[in-house]
Amino acid sequence: MIPKLFQWLLAGGAFVALWVGLILGYLDSDINDSTKDVILFLPVFVIVGFAIYSVTVICYKTATFNDCVEASKELQQDIKDATEDLKSKGFKFD
Amino acid sequence: MSANKEDKYSILLPTYNERENLPIIVWLLVKHLKCDYEIIIIDDGSPDNTLEVAKQLQGIYGEKKIVLRPREKKLGLGTAYVHGIKHATGNFIIIMDADLSHHPKFIPQFIEKQKGGDYDIVSGTRYIGNGGVFGWDLKRKVISRGANFLTQILLRPGASDLTGSFRLYRKDVLEKMVNACVSKGYVFQMEMIIRARQLGYSIGEVPISFVDRVYGESKLGGNEIIQFAKGLLYLFATT
Ligand SMILES: Nc1nc2c(ncn2[C@@H]2O[C@H](COP(=O)(O)OP(=O)(O)O)[C@@H](O)[C@H]2O)c(=O)[nH]1
Ligand SMILES: [Mg+2]
Numbered sequence: 001m002i003p004k005l006f007q008w009l010l011a012g013g014a015f016v017a018l019w020v021g022l023i024l025g026y027l028d029s030d031i032n033d034s035t036k037d038v039i040l041f042l043p044v045f046v047i048v049g050f051a052i053y054s055v056t057v058i059c060y061k062t063a064t065f066n067d068c069v070e071a072s073k074e075l076q077q078d079i080k081d082a083t084e085d086l087k088s089k090g091f092k093f094d
Numbered sequence: 095m096s097a098n099k100e101d102k103y104s105i106l107l108p109t110y111n112e113r114e115n116l117p118i119i120v121w122l123l124v125k126h127l128k129c130d131y132e133i134i135i136i137d138d139g140s141p142d143n144t145l146e147v148a149k150q151l152q153g154i155y156g157e158k159k160i161v162l163r164p165r166e167k168k169l170g171l172g173t174a175y176v177h178g179i180k181h182a183t184g185n186f187i188i189i190m191d192a193d194l195s196h197h198p199k200f201i202p203q204f205i206e207k208q209k210g211g212d213y214d215i216v217s218g219t220r221y222i223g224n225g226g227v228f229g230w231d232l233k234r235k236v237i238s239r240g241a242n243f244l245t246q247i248l249l250r251p252g253a254s255d256l257t258g259s260f261r262l263y264r265k266d267v268l269e270k271m272v273n274a275c276v277s278k279g280y281v282f283q284m285e286m287i288i289r290a291r292q293l294g295y296s297i298g299e300v301p302i303s304f305v306d307r308v309y310g311e312s313k314l315g316g317n318e319i320i321q322f323a324k325g326l327l328y329l330f331a332t333t
Contacts, residue, residue, distance in 0.1 A: 003332055003333055004249060004333065061242075061243070062239045065227065065230075065238075066303070067228060068303035068305060071228055072228040072229070072305050075197065075305050078122055078197075079118050079194075083117075083118070085121065086154070089154050090154065091117060092150065
């Protein structure tokens with residue numbers, strides 16, 4: 001397996017090549033102007049789209065990140081139980 | 095679910111100044127483990143004399159259950175694991191922190207998961223299902239989620255929690271992986287999972303609740319974000 005870095009470089013390179021090819025090709029073609037604009041700004045759309053996706057995912061995951069309040073309470077109880085039981089077994093706490 | 099007769103689990107507990115935490119974690123391990131097991135305590139000459147606490151526990155629970163493999167001075171977490179593995183007699187190894195962030199009640203679930211899918215590794219995860227954290231403010235949650243998102247995009251590791259260190263391994267698998275890993279400290283946990291995927295090992299996941307340490311303080315310190323970024327870039331460029 002080639003490293004992830006090179007996978008990204010390859011994919012990015014392919015995208016840029018395709019994009020440049022399209023731009024060079026459409027200069028003397030008869031596709032309409034609005035399509036030309038879309039092609040021209042394609043990289044910007046991709047980057048902005050990905051940024052929006054990332055922020056959305058991170059916000060959503062943060063908002064739904066479980067607060068383990070119960071686990072914390074349980075641990076407090078565990079500490080009490082353990083301390084008591086260990087003392088009865090002869091363990092010397094400071 | 096009853097454990098397989100031959101299976102034995104070695105729990106590695108690296109400790110550095112965990113005097114308050116060690117008795118509690120050991121008590122909880124004894125309470126929750128119904129299988130054949132041993133607890134290997136690797137103390138690095140803690141100034142708070144954690145070793146004395148460990149000896150008391152050995153007196154209570156016996157030398158079969160509590161194995162002490164101390165080292166003279168603080169040599170780091172990565173080598174503490176290597177040191178522990180050398181002395182482990184189980185065919186499975188469980189690695190966890192001794193600071194009560196990792197609760198032993200999850201270990202039976204790890205074992206069940208491992209048996210159910212015949213996994214080479216079972217990794218605890220804070221990021222899926224009922225997993226989660228306690229004691230983290232919004233900022234820490236955002237950073238953690240952001241870092242996790244970036245890791246998933248860049249490395250596609252096939253596991254949801256790379257920086258957690260509550261895991262169960264087949265012993266032979268862990269031995270091979272430790273040799274394949276070059277990084278230490280914080281990055282070590284991340285590299286372990288990436289290498290596991292590379293070597294073709296299967297990974298199961300169990301959601302865990304991570305409760306920030308109650309006693310003592312974190313030793314890894316440094317700037318966690320910088321360490322994480324370095325590790326991520328290193329793994330991104332090399333694996
Ligand atoms: N033997 C040994 N244990 C260590 C060392 N550094 C940390 N630990 C232990 O490793 C576990 C995780 O460390 P901790 O400070 O909680 O890291 P954090 O959870 O990332 O903040 C705890 O059980 C520590 O006592 C070390 O140099 N040697
Ligand atoms: Mg900790």
